[in-house]
Each structure stands twice: as C-alpha cells, then as structure tokens.
Amino acid sequence: MQKRVTFNNKWLPYLLLAPQIVVTIVFFFWPAGQAIYQSAFIPDPFGLSTQFVGLGNFEFLLSDPYYLSSFGTTAIFSFFVTLISMSFALWLAVMTDRVIKGSGPYRTLLVWPYAVAPAIAGVLWLFMFNPSIGILPWYLAQVGYDWNHTLNGGEAMTLVILAAAWKQISYNFLFFLAGLQSIPRSVIEAAAIDGASFWKRFRTIVFPLLAPTTFFLLVVNVVYAFFETFGVIHTITAGGPQQSTTILVYKVYADGFVGQDLGSSAAQSVILLIIVGLLTVVQFRYIERRVHY
Amino acid sequence: MTRLTLAALAATTLLTATPASAQVQIDFWHAFTGRLAELLDAQVAQFNESQSDYQVVAAPKGNYSEALNAGIAAFRAGEQPHILQVFEVGTASMMAAEGAVKPVFEVMEEAGADFDPDAYLAAVTGYYSNTEGEMLSYPYNSSTPVMYINRDAFEEAGLDPDMELETWAQVEEAVTALKEGGSSCPFTTAWQSWVQLESFSAYHNLPFSSQENGFAGFDTELQFNGPEQIAHIAMLGEWTEDGRFIYAGRRNEAGQPFRAGECAIMTESSAGYAGVKDEAEFAFDIRPLPYNGEIEDAPYNTIIGGASLWVLEGHEPEKYEGVAAFLNFLSTPEIQAQWHQDTGYLPITTAAYTLSQEQGFYEENPGTDIAIIQMTGKEPTPNSKGVRLGSFDQVRTVIDEELEAVWAGDKTAEEALNTAVERGNQLLRRFEQANR
Numbered sequence: 098m099q100k101r102v103t104f105n106n107k108w109l110p111y112l113l114l115a116p117q118i119v120v121t122i123v124f125f126f127w128p129a130g131q132a133i134y135q136s137a138f139i140p141d142p143f144g145l146s147t148q149f150v151g152l153g154n155f156e157f158l159l160s161d162p163y164y165l166s167s168f169g170t171t172a173i174f175s176f177f178v179t180l181i182s183m184s185f186a187l188w189l190a191v192m193t194d195r196v197i198k199g200s201g202p203y204r205t206l207l208v209w210p211y212a213v214a215p216a217i218a219g220v221l222w223l224f225m226f227n228p229s230i231g232i233l234p235w236y237l238a239q240v241g242y243d244w245n246h247t248l249n250g251g252e253a254m255t256l257v258i259l260a261a262a263w264k265q266i267s268y269n270f271l272f273f274l275a276g277l278q279s280i281p282r283s284v285i286e287a288a289a290i291d292g293a294s295f296w297k298r299f300r301t302i303v304f305p306l307l308a309p310t311t312f313f314l315l316v317v318n319v320v321y322a323f324f325e326t327f328g329v330i331h332t333i334t335a336g337g338p339q340q341s342t343t344i345l346v347y348k349v350y351a352d353g354f355v356g357q358d359l360g361s362s363a364a365q366s367v368i369l370l371i372i373v374g375l376l377t378v379v380q381f382r383y384i385e386r387r388v389h390y
Numbered sequence: 391m392t393r394l395t396l397a398a399l400a401a402t403t404l405l406t407a408t409p410a411s412a413q414v415q416i417d418f419w420h421a422f423t424g425r426l427a428e429l430l431d432a433q434v435a436q437f438n439e440s441q442s443d444y445q446v447v448a449a450p451k452g453n454y455s456e457a458l459n460a461g462i463a464a465f466r467a468g469e470q471p472h473i474l475q476v477f478e479v480g481t482a483s484m485m486a487a488e489g490a491v492k493p494v495f496e497v498m499e500e501a502g503a504d505f506d507p508d509a510y511l512a513a514v515t516g517y518y519s520n521t522e523g524e525m526l527s528y529p530y531n532s533s534t535p536v537m538y539i540n541r542d543a544f545e546e547a548g549l550d551p552d553m554e555l556e557t558w559a560q561v562e563e564a565v566t567a568l569k570e571g572g573s574s575c576p577f578t579t580a581w582q583s584w585v586q587l588e589s590f591s592a593y594h595n596l597p598f599s600s601q602e603n604g605f606a607g608f609d610t611e612l613q614f615n616g617p618e619q620i621a622h623i624a625m626l627g628e629w630t631e632d633g634r635f636i637y638a639g640r641r642n643e644a645g646q647p648f649r650a651g652e653c654a655i656m657t658e659s660s661a662g663y664a665g666v667k668d669e670a671e672f673a674f675d676i677r678p679l680p681y682n683g684e685i686e687d688a689p690y691n692t693i694i695g696g697a698s699l700w701v702l703e704g705h706e707p708e709k710y711e712g713v714a715a716f717l718n719f720l721s722t723p724e725i726q727a728q729w730h731q732d733t734g735y736l737p738i739t740t741a742a743y744t745l746s747q748e749q750g751f752y753e754e755n756p757g758t759d760i761a762i763i764q765m766t767g768k769e770p771t772p773n774s775k776g777v778r779l780g781s782f783d784q785v786r787t788v789i790d791e792e793l794e795a796v797w798a799g800d801k802t803a804e805e806a807l808n809t810a811v812e813r814g815n816q817l818l819r820r821f822e823q824a825n826r
C-alpha cells in the first residue's frame with residue numbers, strides 16, 4: 098500500500114515543483130531549442146550574418162564519412178568504458194566488502210580518483226604513456242613492443258578508454274559498495290549455512306539484489322562515456338590520430354569551437370540529443386524490465 | 391565588467407584624492423602562458439609606467455583557440471576587449487568579420503599616431519595586410535620555421551656537424567648516415583602542416599591554394615597536392631618506414647625529444663630557440679630550412695606563424711587612441727629588439743633588426759638571425775607571402791590527419807594529399823557560404 102499525500106492548496110504542489118521546472122527549462126529546453134533552431138543556419142562566428150540552409154547542415158554531416166565513422170568510434174568507446182569501469186568497480190567493491198580490518202582507508206583510497214578532474218586524469222595517463230618520455234612505453238620497448246599512440250589508432254583508443262574508465266571506477270565503486278552493504282546479511286548467511294560457495298552466493302543472491310544499482314550505473318556510465326569524457330580525449334589525443342578517437346561529443350567541440358562552424362555543431366548536438374533520447378528509452382524499456390527493485 | 395572596474399578605479403581615485411583624472415583602461419586578451427606571459431606582462435607594465443593617460447590590462451585567456459573563442463563570445467555578448475591576440479590561422483576568420491574588427495591602419499590614422507607602414511618588414515606585415523597593402527592587424531609575435539641540429543649527435547654517428555645541409559637531398563644523406571651510425575631519432579619535425587607543406591610550398595614558389603593562397607578571395611581551392619609536395623611528403627614517408635624520421639605529434643611535441651638530446655635534426659619554429667637554448671645539454675646549431683635543389687629558383691622566403699593583435703569594434707574613440715599609443719609603444723626599436731632577443735620571434739621593424747645587429751646580439755648568439763635572413767632574402771611572391779584560409783584551424787587538422795596516415799603507412803603521399811585537398815575544400819566552401 099503506497100502512501101498518498103494530498104495537498105489542500107491547489108497551487109502549492111506547482112509552487113514546490115517550480116524550481117525544478119525552471120531549472121529544466123533554462124538549462125535543458127531553452128538550449129535544446131536553440132540548438133534545433135541554429136541547426137537550420139550557417140552563421141559566421143561573430144554573429145554578424147547568417148544563412149538559412151534548412152536541412153543543409155544535416156546533409157553535409159551525413160555525407161561526411163568521418164562523421165559516420167564517429168558513430169562507430171563512440172559505440173566502441175562507450176561500450177568498453179562502461180564495461181571496464183563497472184566490472185572493475187564491482188570486483189573492487191566485493192573485495193572491499195569482505196575486508197574486516199581497516200576497510201576505511203581502502204575505501205578512501207579507492208574513491209580518491211573521482212576527485213581528479215578529467216583533464217588532469219588525461220595528462221596523468223598521457224605522461225605514463227608518452228612515446229618518448231613515458232615509463233610504460235619504455236617497459237614495452239624492453240619486451241619488444243613499439244608503443245606510439247600518436248600514430249596508432251588502436252593504441253590511442255586503448256589509452257583513452259583506460260583513462261576514462263579509470264576515472265569512473267571510483268564512482269561506480271561507491272555505489273556498488275553501498276548496494277552491497279544494503280543486502281541483508283541474513284540472506285547471505287543462510288545461503289552460506291546451506292553450503293553455497295562464495296561464487297554461487299554472488300551469482301544467485303548478491304548480483305540479482307544489486308540489479309537496481311547496476312542498472313542505475315549503466316545509465317550513468319553511458320551518459321558519462323558520451324558526454325563527460327571530453328577532457329580526457331582532449332588532453333590525450335585531441336581526437337586523433339586520423340579521428341580514430343573522435344567521439345561524437347568531441348566532434349561537436351572540434352567543429353563548433355575550433356572550427357567556428359556553429360551550424361554544423363548545432364546540427365550535431367541535435368543528432369546527439371536524439372541518440373541519447375533513444376538510448377534512454379531502450380534502457381528503460383528493455384533492460385529495466387529485468388530489474389527487480 | 392569593464393564598467394565595474396572603471397567605477398572601482400574612479401572610486402579609488404576619489405578616495406585617494408589623486409588630482410589626475412581616471413585613466414582610460416585598455417583590455418588586452420592574449421594566449422600566452424609561462425615565460426612568454428611574463429615577458430608580455432613586463433612590456434605592459436613598462437607601457438603603463440611610461441605614461442599616465444592609459445592603463446593596459448592584459449588578461450590570459452587560455453591557448454590560441456580558446457583566446458579566439460573567448461574574444462568571439464565576448465563580442466557576441468557586447469563585452470569585447472579592445473585588443474585580442476589571434477593566431478595566424480585565425481587571420482581569415484578575423485578579416486571576414488567586417489564590423490567586428492577595426493583595421494590597425496585605420497586605428498592609427500584616426501588617432502593621428504605616427505605610423506609609417508614602410509618601417510615594418512614586408513615579409514612579416516604582408517601576412518596581415520589586405521590586397522592594397524594596408525595593415526589589418528598588428529604582427530605581435532611572428533616566427534618562421536628553421537632547422538635545429540644537435541652537433542653532438544652528428545659527431546657520435548661519425549658525421550661532420552658542419553656538413554652542408556642546405557637541400558633536402560643533403561639532409562637525406564645525413565639522416566641515412568645518422569641512422570647507420572646508430573641514432574634512434576635522426577630527424578623529427580614540429581608543426582608538420584606549417585613546416586612541411588605551407589612553408590615548403592612558399593619556399594619553392596608553389597601555390598598552396600588558388601587565389602594567391604586565399605589572399606585574393608574566399609573562393610580559394612587548395613592546391614598543395616602538386617607533384618613537388620607529393621614527392622616531399624613521400625620522401626618523409628619513406629624516412630618514417632625505417633626510423634629515419636620519428637613523428638612526435640601535430641604541434642611542437644618534437645621539441646621534447648630534441649631538447650632531451652634524442653633527435654639529431656629538427657625543423658621547428660624560430661621561436662623554439664629559447665626552449666632549446668634553455669634545456670639542451672649539447673652543442674646545437676640553427677640552420678636555414680632546407681629546400682629542394684631541383685626546383686628552379688628555390689628558395690624563396692618561408693612563411694610566418696605566431697599571432698597578431700586585432701583591434702575590435704564597438705568602443706569609444708578615446709579607447710582607440712589608447713590602443714594606438716600602445717601599439718606604437720610596442721613598435722619602438724628598443725621594445726621590439728628586446729622582445730625579439732628574448733623570445734626568438736622575428737623583429738617586425740627594420741629598426742629593431744638593425745638595433746639588434748648594433749648590439750652584437752647575432753654574434754653572441756649565432757643562428758638567431760637565420761630566420762630573418764630566410765624571410766627577407768627575396769621579394770615575397772603571391773605564393774610565398776602567406777596562406778589565408780577560412781576555417782584554417784580545421785583545414786590544418788585535416789592535413790594533420792592525412793599526414794599521420796602517411797607516417798603510419800596507411801596511405802601513399804599522393805592519396806593522402808589528394809584526400810586532404812578534397813576534405814579541406816569542403817571546409818572552405820562552408821566558410822565561403824557562412825561569410826557570403
């Protein structure tokens with residue numbers, strides 16, 4: 098039985114909702130509307146003149162093979178960032194959950210990287226993997242592997258995925274740990290008494306009970322990989338080599354802010370908006386069905 | 391913001407009861423950091439102390455792209471600074487923005503400032519002038535590509551460091567010998583598009599794009615896929631295959647391994663001099679950029695890079711008088727010579743060059759005049775006075791991407807340059823459309 102709250106005053110609920118609605122309108126609907134409007138024009142950077150082109154910007158984009166391949170790049174990047182950061186965080190959370198003595202410092206240390214700004218995280222990894230002065234390429238050279246992510250697209254992709262995933266592990270870890278701790282001990286202990294192994298308990302009890310957390314993190318991580326990894330990519334590869342690490346949101350930046358091509362940039366934002374909308378619908382319709390709260 | 395600061399200034403003036411009226415504040419947004427920012431601040435402080443009418447306030451706004459964006463965003467919001475530093479590839483975008491920029495020659499004329507366009511080095515100002523030869527922006531920091539060699543690395547590989555390296559054929563012999571002598575990085579280059587394509591084309595009087603490299607109109611088409619450029623890139627591509635050319639990155643990343651002593655030869659901006667001098671623990675030389683000896687009449691001049699100062703529209707006349715006074719101050723031989731000697735940027739006036747000669751700077755620092763000699767050797771031709779393209783930053787990115795494909799062995803030089811031209815032309819057409 099759900100609790101129902103009734104308001105005596107007709108306007109009070111609207112008043113209470115108003116701040117959220119204002120924030121949504123000002124920071125979401127208004128800019129989104131602007132992007133849709135601007136995508137029909139080619140303006141000059143200073144806003145002195147503008148040309149109406151209708152769907153011209155979209156035509157230009159969709160006939161650009163580099164833009165089309167950026168979809169694939171984004172898919173690969175998001176998939177691996179989400180997979181690596183979530184699986185690693187889950188593993189760490191499960192391990193930390195078992196630590197009895199001194200779990201505090203472990204947790205603090207594991208959460209630490211979340212406080213690192215994306216650009217700093219990027220520079221950190223860049224230093225470690227710098228082909229001429231980095232420590233890891235030096236070790237790789239010892240075993241006969243020539244690391245050069247400035248020319249090798251696969252290596253560049255690996256590097257940005259690692260850096261972006263590393264940055265997100267802490268966040269996922271925190272939620273997984275909280276999720277784990279809210280699982281009733283009695284259920285796990287009962288299973289243990291029945292002779293279920295650790296792995297079996299994890300698979301049949303813990304993981305299903307973590308499903309709401311996992312689902313929430315899935316949505317958050319995909320959004321993270323799509324939008325917030327900009328700093329990492331910008332500092333490590335700047336989208337190169339040959340656009341092999343140019344994800345969609347980086348291209349919005351590159352065209353809009355470096356190229357001053359605001360029309361194309363706006364059109365890309367509109368396309369991104371549609372993609373994210375679709376992704377969210379898919380996640381809630383098809384994946385959430387399998388989640389039990 | 392400006393109004394607030396002015397009000398604050400006025401308030402403090404009242405409080406301290408200084409008899410002088412409030413100074414006119416001139417905002418100057420730039421893209422310098424580190425040592426260069428310190429030197430710029432020193433210049434500004436010197437100007438502010440030298441007179442009492444104007445107060446220049448310098449504010450760093452990130453890197454070149456970010457500073458330009460900040461300027462554009464500020465203009466759209468009606469909060470633009472008076473002076474904005476814009477890198478050379480942003481030149482066409484600024485020129486196209488009629489109504490947003492106030493040409494420097496106009497600022498100088500209106501202020502009645504003592505301004506003689508002939509006092510400036512034509513090879514430098516040409517890049518920032520219109521087809522009538524009128525100066526549109528003030529060439530604050532200009533450099534040109536030169537070649538640095540690590541003398542110790544030559545000796546280690548058993549080569550004479552004084553060997554002739556005037557032509558690319560001679561450099562090819564050298565890098566091959568260096569490789570055989572055990573060098574892990576015989577050759578590297580910074581700013582590949584600027585050095586190996588833009589300057590290469592100008593140096594050999596080959597068009598980079600039609601319409602005088604874009605100087606004569608926005609309807610320009612890229613033409614750097616000529617046989618000479620293809621042969622040059624193909625040669626560098628061959629070098630990457632067997633480790634004679636080590637690619638380090640799109641911007642000035644090559645400076646790092648060179649300064650660390652790993653690389654024997656590097657082509658870089660003349661402004662890289664300060665860093666090399668500071669960090670190199672080996673004997674080094676500066677040489678002119680090599681040319682292809684098989685191309686007739688080569689070399690011409692190389693082209694400049696760096697940035698210039700643009701004056702933005704929409705301020706009161708008294709502000710422009712201040713701007714004119716500041717730019718005039720920057721042009722004085724003493725200030726110019728000091729800047730040139732501290733940074734490795736080119737002196738922009740003949741007087742500053744002469745002054746540096748008189749001070750014996752070039753004798754004490756051999757090689758520092760090579761950039762100027764290289765720039766002023768011959769009268770610039772329509773192919774060598776510069777490159778002015780819309781969306782040039784993006785065009786350069788396209789070129790970088792395609793060149794990387796050559797270095798990685800994914801494409802031949804011909805395929806890569808043809809694709810770069812094709813992709814670049816699309817960007818130019820969009821720019822043309824936006825600025826119709």
